Amino acid sequence: MSGSNIIFYLLAALTLVSALMAVTTRMIFRAAIYLLFSLIGIAGIYFWLQYEFIAAVQIVVYVGGIVVLIIFSIFLTQQAGEQLPKQKLGRQLFAALAAFCGLALVMLQLVQHDFVATANKAIEPTVANIGTQMLGVDEGGYSLPFEVVSMLLLAALIGCIVIALKSKPETT
Amino acid sequence: MLLTSAFLIPCSLFKLQKMWSLTDISSAIHNWLNQTFNPTWALIIEMVIAGIAVIGLFAVLGLVLVLMERRVAAWMQIRLGPNRVGPFGLMQSMADTLKLLVKEGMTPDGADKFLFNLAPFIAMMVAMLLMAPIAFAKGFQLWDMNIGVLYISAVSSIMVISILMAGWASNNKYSLMGAMRSGAQIVSYELSAGLSILTIVVLTGSLNITDIINAQADGWWVFKGHIPVIISFVIFIIAVTAETNRAPFDLAEAESELTAGFHTEYSGMKFALFFLAEYINVFIVCAIGATLFLGGWMPFHIGHWEAFNHAMDYIPSSVWFFGKTFFLIFVIMWFRWTFPRLRIDQLLNLEWKYLLPISMFNLLLATAVAILGWHF
Amino acid sequence: MFIVKYIKDVFGGLKSLLIGMRRTGYYFTHHKEIITEQYPDNRDTLVLADRFKGEVVMPHDENNEHRCTGCTACELACPNATLKVVTKFDITPEGKKKKAIDKLVYHLELCTMCNLCIVACPSDAIVMAQTFEHSVFNRADLTKILNNPGSKIMDGVE
Incomplete structure (x- = not known):
């Protein structure tokens, strides 16, 4: 086993173990922190694959954005350090079943799909190439989906502003 | 690998x-x-x-x-x-x-002990990770990666997690309030710091630290890029002062209101790690500022004055780098000991009503300058 | 107009910040402005401000004579009973009895250096000294007798 493999298994173990801890712990803040480690593990795997851009975006979006948001909502809603009540057995079973079904679906796809090696030369995952691909309008360009996603974000922004602008009802 | x-x-x-x-x-x-x-x-x-x-x-x-x-x-x-x-x-x-x-490193009784003890190490680890892409001298860099600048703004966003973790796990109202303030502050000031970094990325056309430094061989960006770069330099310095939680933006610690904010409950070596991480972060942001705006290890060059440029080359590149970095650190310390602390509403007003619109407008201006080639 | 006001705000803010930084920058570069006294080292050359008040003393001249008549004006003026005048009666050469002080007791531990006794004294017998190293191992040592043993009132002070 080469050093590269060892690093991969370490990262995979970090991701999986902390994901498992995130769903089994009964302290909600710890769950958020374990989720954070799981996401960092995934970013580590991207780094291991030398997709540095994707890894950095993973950290910016998930670690710097979403986990911080989750932690903020915990701060604003929860009592400090209190344990959540234990879930009913039926719920636990159902959740395990749902997770297993999802895993089975993904694995089925992976096993059934035969990966054909492409003859084309792989595009270097540099930022410049990613940028030209994203905004490319010729074949293989992602201009339309990129713009659609930006419309979605714009809609979300405007929605936020509308919610924030909602004036309080007059109390007189 | x-x-x-x-x-x-x-x-x-x-x-x-x-x-x-x-x-x-x-x-x-x-x-x-x-x-x-x-x-x-x-x-x-x-x-x-x-x-x-x-x-x-x-x-x-x-x-x-x-x-x-x-x-x-x-x-x-x-x-x-x-x-x-x-x-x-x-x-x-x-x-x-x-x-x-x-000193004895105490852990309070009501604290979440695991997270309480983990938080200072996260702060330190983030600081260590941020060291990777910094070019300390010509060709002396741990990891010259493709996405240097993006990596730095990505990893530095983990910094806030350690503060939130410490604030929550201490089980102390002052710590929690400090952590909340610090979270709001870092999340908002990251935006204008990122936008002012983007100005340089637009002008250079690369995220790579080495490319950015080499683009400044005939003059540093702060001189070559004139108005938009000077504006973004000012915004960058203000935003990173806020991101490193230093006065006048030290609401997270605010000795006079929250005893010591998020590290109220820490003592001994665990406190020392937070303290050290603060100074390391100041060094790192100043190193980034020096790299982006003042040319990193690049000596002071003026256009085509060959003799002058040769003379400047005799000063070792590491001296240039550390000189610029320590100059910026001095400026940030100057801020700290001159200005009074902002209130939380003033802090958010400054970011959302002033820095962010100005830096967005400035990014457009910089793009225009880059496209039209108005820089030197 | 909104935009003009906005831009004025930004530049006004920047200017005020720069004014502050100029002041601290001036202090940073001008070390002769430093006012710190390195106390135990410069004990011999230490210069205290005129307004500094350390403790109440009673000056005596070379003949061991003071100017206190024992009028108790200082005792009455003192807000927290720091001074206590103990009087006695001297026999003057003419055979008359004359009021004079036996002791002027001064409780340093009670004194707030308010200067009221000095102001009240009609014959300028007591003044404020500039000593400040008052710490002692025993509280009783803080109770002082201001007139020297065997001293007497100066001629001509009534």
């Missing part, structure tokens, strides 16, 4: 004067290790050397910056500053470190 191609790459790019440089030393070590051991072991040994070097740099920086801060503070307040321990008080920070080392 993660670091194979990356560790201590000699950058071959610019024909500067042939002079004594750190590149020779690092490549000599690299070659010797590769001849003596097999590549995997050579890599592991190189990683260990890099780790020890980074930890050593941390220790030295901590000692120097704490002393520097106290001296600067004293002189700005018409005081003398530390002058009792050792000659001119130079051993003061050593004595402080010794005191912190032998």
Whole structure:
């Protein structure tokens, strides 16, 4: 086993173990922190694959954005350090079943799909190439989906502003 | 492999004067290790050397910056500053470190012990990760990655997690309030810091730190890029002062309101780690600022004045880098000991009503300048 | 107009920040402005401000004579009973009895250096000294007798 493999298994173990801890712990803040480690593990795997851009975006979006948001909502809603009540057995079973079904679906796809090696030369995952691909309008360009996603974000922004602008009802 | 191609790459790019440089030393070590051991072991040994070097740099920086801060503070307040321990008080920070080392590191009873003890290490680890892409001298860089600048803004966003973690796990109202304030502050100021970094990325056309430095061979961006770069430089300095939680943006600590904010409950070495991480972060953001706006290790060059440029090349690149970085650190300390602390609403007003719109407009201006070629 | 006001705000803010930084920058570069006293080292050359008040003393001249008539004006003026005048009666050469002080007891531990006794004294017998190293191992040592043993009132002070 080469050093590269060892690093991969370490990262995979970090991701999986902390994901498992995130769903089994009964302290909600710890769950958020374990989720954070799981996401960092995934970013580590991207780094291991030398997709540095994707890894950095993973950290910016998930670690710097979403986990911080989750932690903020915990701060604003929860009592400090209190344990959540234990879930009913039926719920636990159902959740395990749902997770297993999802895993089975993904694995089925992976096993059934035969990966054909492409003859084309792989595009270097540099930022410049990613940028030209994203905004490319010729074949293989992602201009339309990129713009659609930006419309979605714009809609979300405007929605936020509308919610924030909602004036309080007059109390007189 | 993660670091194979990356560790201590000699950058071959610019024909500067042939002079004594750190590149020779690092490549000599690299070659010797590769001849003596097999590549995997050579890599592991190189990683260990890099780790020890980074930890050593941390220790030295901590000692120097704490002393520097106290001296600067004293002189700005018409005081003398530390002058009792050792000659001119130079051993003061050593004595402080010794005191912190032998103090008991307590964990409060009601705290979430695991997270409480983890938080200072996260702060330290983030600081260490941020050291990776910084070019300390010509060709002396741990990891010259493709996305250098993006990596830095990504990893520095983990910094807030350690503060939130410490604030929550302490089970103390002051800590929690400090953490909340700090979270709101860092999340909002990251935006304008990122946008002002983007100005330089737009002008250079690359995220790579080496490319950015090499683009400044005929003049630093702050001179070449004139108005938009100067505006973004000012915004960058303000935003990173806020991101590192230093006065006038030290609401997370706010001694007069929250005792010590998120690290109220910390003592001994765990407190020292937070304290050290603060100074390391100041160093890192100033190094980034020096790299982006003041040319990193690039000597002071003016256009085509060959003789002048040659003369400047005789000063070693590491001296240039550390000189610029410490100048920016001094400016940030100057801020700290001049301005009063902002209230939380003033803080958010400053970011959302002033810095963010200005930096967005400025980014457009910089794009126009880059496209039309109005920079020098 | 909104935009003009906005831009004025930004530049006004920047200017005020720069004014502050100029002041601290001036202090940073001008070390002769430093006011710190390195106390135990410069004990011999220490210069205290005129307004500094350390403790109440009673000056005596070379003949061991003071100017206190024992009128108790200082005792009455003192807000927290720091001074206590103990009087006695001297026999003057003419055979008359004359009021004079036996002791002027001064409790330093009670004194707030308010200067009221000095102001009240009609014959300028007591003044404020500039001593400040008052710490002692025993509280009783803080109770002082201001007139020297065997001293007497100066001629001509009534």
